[in-house]
Amino acid sequence: MGRNRVVIVGGGFAGYHAAERLTRNTHPGETEIVLVNPTDYFLYLPLLPEVAAGILDPRAITVSLPGTLPAVRLVLGEVTAIDPDARHLTYTDPEDNTGSVTFDNLVLAAGSVNKLLPIPGLATHGHGFRGVPEALYFRDHVTRQIELAAATSDQAERDARCTFVVVGAGYTGTEIAAQGPEFTRMLAARHPELRDQPIRWKLLDVAPRVLPGLDGRLSRTATEVLRRRGVELLTETSISEATDSGVTLDDGQQVPTRSLIWCVGVRPDPLVRSLGLRTTEGRLAVDETLTVPGYPHVFACGDAAGVPDRTNPGQLTAMTAQHATRQGKLAGANVLASLRGERLSRYRHRDLGFVVDLGAREAAANPLHVPLSGLAAKAVTRGYHLMAMPKNRLRVAVDWLLEATTERQGVQLGMVRSGTVPLDTASPELPNLRGERREQSSLRT
Numbered sequence: 001m002g003r004n005r006v007v008i009v010g011g012g013f014a015g016y017h018a019a020e021r022l023t024r025n026t027h028p029g030e031t032e033i034v035l036v037n038p039t040d041y042f043l044y045l046p047l048l049p050e051v052a053a054g055i056l057d058p059r060a061i062t063v064s065l066p067g068t069l070p071a072v073r074l075v076l077g078e079v080t081a082i083d084p085d086a087r088h089l090t091y092t093d094p095e096d097n098t099g100s101v102t103f104d105n106l107v108l109a110a111g112s113v114n115k116l117l118p119i120p121g122l123a124t125h126g127h128g129f130r131g132v133p134e135a136l137y138f139r140d141h142v143t144r145q146i147e148l149a150a151a152t153s154d155q156a157e158r159d160a161r162c163t164f165v166v167v168g169a170g171y172t173g174t175e176i177a178a179q180g181p182e183f184t185r186m187l188a189a190r191h192p193e194l195r196d197q198p199i200r201w202k203l204l205d206v207a208p209r210v211l212p213g214l215d216g217r218l219s220r221t222a223t224e225v226l227r228r229r230g231v232e233l234l235t236e237t238s239i240s241e242a243t244d245s246g247v248t249l250d251d252g253q254q255v256p257t258r259s260l261i262w263c264v265g266v267r268p269d270p271l272v273r274s275l276g277l278r279t280t281e282g283r284l285a286v287d288e289t290l291t292v293p294g295y296p297h298v299f300a301c302g303d304a305a306g307v308p309d310r311t312n313p314g315q316l317t318a319m320t321a322q323h324a325t326r327q328g329k330l331a332g333a334n335v336l337a338s339l340r341g342e343r344l345s346r347y348r349h350r351d352l353g354f355v356v357d358l359g360a361r362e363a364a365a366n367p368l369h370v371p372l373s374g375l376a377a378k379a380v381t382r383g384y385h386l387m388a389m390p391k392n393r394l395r396v397a398v399d400w401l402l403e404a405t406t407e408r409q410g411v412q413l414g415m416v417r418s419g420t421v422p423l424d425t426a427s428p429e430l431p432n433l434r435g436e437r438r439e440q441s442s443l444r445t
Contacts, residue, residue: 001052003029003030003031003032003104003340004030004031004105004106004339005031005032005033005034005103005104005105005107005153006022006031006033006084006103006104006335007034007035007036007089007101007105007106007107007166007172008033008035008036008103008104008107008109008306009036009079009089009106009107009108009109009110009271010036010108010109010110010111010269010301011035011037011039011041011042011080011109011301011302011323012042012043012045012303012324013042013045013301013302013324013325013328014109014111014301014302014303014304014305014324014327014328014331014358015035015037015040015107015109015111015302015328015439016063016065016328016390017324017325017328017329017332018107018301018329018332018335018366019033019035019069020068020069020329020332020333020390021107021183021327021328021329021331022332022335022336022346023069023072025332025333025336028071029076030339031072031336031339033071033072033073033324034072034073034101035065035072035073035075035189035209035426036075036079037065037070037074037075037076037077037088037092038076038077038078038094039076040064040066040074040076040351041062041064042062042063042067042068043061043062043063043065043131043132043316044061044062044063044101044385044388044389044390045061045130045321045390046171046357046385046388046414047061047323047385048129048132048135048153048172048316049172049175049179049357050134050179051132051133051136051139052129052136052138052139052176052179053139053179053180053182053359053402054139054336054363054408054409054410055179055212055395055399055403055408056399056400057085057385057394057395057399058135058136059395060392060396061389061392061396062132062392062393062396063389063390063391063392064391067192067391068391074093075091075093075099075101076093077091077092077093077099078091078092079091079095079110079271080092080098080271081087081108081282082108082271082274082275084106084275084277084292084295084297086105087101087103087106087297088101088102088103088338088386089101089103089106089276093379103297103298104297104339105297105298105335105338105339106283106298106299107299107300107301107331107332107335108271108272108284108298108299108301108304108305109290109300109301109302109304109305109324109331110266110268110271110272110302110304110329111149111269111302111303111324112168112266112267112268112269112303112304112319113130113266113268113269113270114128114130114262114264114266114267115264115265115266115267116262117264118408119239119240119241119310120240120241120242121243122239122242122260122262123139123240124242124243125142125194125244125260126167126242126260126262127259127260127262128260128262129176129215129262129263130266130314130338130442131313131388133415135295136375136413137206137415138261138313138437139161139411139415140164140413140414140415141213141259141415142164142184142187142259143187143410143411143412143419144160144412145161145162145258145259146161146187146188146191146194147187147191147192147312147412148161149161149162149191149197150188150191150193150194151193151321156256158194158197159197159198159256159375160245160256160257160258160318161258162194162197162198162199163199163200163202163255163256163257163258164180164184164186164199164202164259164261164436165202165204165239165247165255165257165259165260165261165426166180166201166202166203166204166263167204167205167239167260167261167262167263167264168204168205168237168262168263168264169203169204169209169210169211169212169233169235170205170208170211170212170264171211171356172224172261172315172364173203173205173208173263173264174203174226174264174356174358175357175358175359176224176261177201177231178225178226178229178231178357178359178362179358180201180231181201181229181230181231181360182200182229182338182360183198183408183410184201186408186410187223187410187435189344190288194333199230200230200232201229201230201231202231202232202234202255203226203231203232203233204235204237204238204239204249204320205237206235206236206238207235207236208236209223209235210222210223210226210233210235211364213318214356215366215369216244217366217371218354218356218364218365218366220369221358221364221371221373222262222358222364222375223358225358225362225364228274228357234249234279234398237249237250237251238250238274239250242260243257247260247289248331249389250424255271260322263293264280266303266319267282268282268283268284268303268304269303269304271304272284272304277292277295278293280306280307280316281306281316282317283302283303283304283305283306284304284305284306285306285307286299286301286306286307287336287343288307288310288346288347288367289304289344289346290307290327290331290334290348291334291344291345296338297363299331299334299335300331301324301327301328301330301331302319302323302324302327302328303319303324305327307323307327307418308347309345309348310346310348310349311349311351312362313340313361317347317349320410321388322349322352324347325388327347328346329346329364330347331360331405331412332412333345337361337368340344351369352367352368353365353366353367353368353369353370353445354366355380355381355384355385357376357378357382357385358379359383361374361375361378362374362377362378363378363380363381363382364377365377365381365384367433369381377398382400388409424438
């Protein structure tokens with residue numbers, strides 16, 4: 001058969017597990033595995049809010065790709081174009097050099113980027129939340145706002161700096177809003193000037209409830225926790241404009257703030273759109289074996305792929321880490337099956353439930369559809385995350401122990417500077433794929 005080159009685009013949940021499955025079931029004499037990714041690590045995204053809140057060290061949720069996948073050749077870069085007919089792709093490395101790679105089989109696991117809406121000022125004044133730089137920026141930004149609020153004698157400015165607006169009540173937005181009050185309370189306690197200062201957290205969503213995509217019982221648990229912590233829930237509400245001094249809600253209300261956190265959702269990486277292949281709901285169309293129609297050597301999985309949901313005919317699987325992990329493993333297995341002339345397997349799944357960490361001793365979970373809250377849900381949530389992480393479990397557990405037994409650190413790390421890198425770096429008139437893909441790591445500085 002000869003030695004085949006399998007190129008995997010993306011090192012997120014889908015790409016990482018595809019590479020891992022391939023390395024476990026093949027040998028270097030049979031297959032060369034190349035992983036193209038902008039960073040040298042896999043990011044365990046569900047725990048990113050805990051990095052933002054100063055609970056976890058960012059190294060705890062970043063897993064080295066060369067360290068855990070030694071049989072895989074890592075190519076650092078952002079893929080800019082793919083020719084599936086010529087079996088060739090081009091990429092740009094972190095120093096803006098252009099390179100290319102040929103392949104026999106391709107696994108497209110490019111993931112997703114921030115979902116933006118045409119709201120005036122959003123791209124400039126909104127803060128994204130898709131990567132480690134954004135989480136570290138968020139931590140620095142919140143810390144700075146509290147410290148600047150303590151330093152000013154202008155009550156209006158102090159109120160604005162102590163108001164935090166989170167748009168999007170899905171997983172990420174809900175977890176940020178749940179973690180935020182305790183973090184800012186801890187920061188404010190160090191400044192006597194803020195002893196009687198209200199610190200407001202607002203969570204907005206156009207849906208009628210938080211966590212709209214999950215079971216109603218999980219939503220009710222999260223709602224109770226958020227309200228108990230003083231978070232103002234504004235359902236069926238969004239923003240119509242953002243400026244450097246505040247936001248305007250869609251009912252016309254003005255909210256002075258220096259902090260707009262955008263967590264409305266994600267969309268497939270713009271690379272998908274550039275391929276010229278058939279898409280469904282913006283995602284690359286694939287069949288139940290994760291194969292791209294007409295290209296038996298090309299597989300797609302994770303957020304970039306429109307995988308049919310066999311449990312809900314006519315629907316696509318949700319863009320979640322749970323699906324991306326399973327699809328990545330199947331993509332790796334099916335690549336090997338295709339190389340060996342074996343039958344491909346179809347994607348099927350059983351919903352194992354969901355977990356949402358709400359900070360402190362609170363969480364909402366429904367493992368195997370058994371609704372839990374409080375400490376029981378917290379134990380299940382943290383246990384699930386430890387099992388789901390490829391590595392660094394001890395680091396994470398130690399950080400959780402330190403959080404429970406010592407005072408949380410709250411200092412700036414120098415991430416906030418004077419200029420501004422907007423949330424969306426792409427020009428709407430002249431789409432720039434590289435800039436648009438950098439939404440994954442863009443931050444307002």
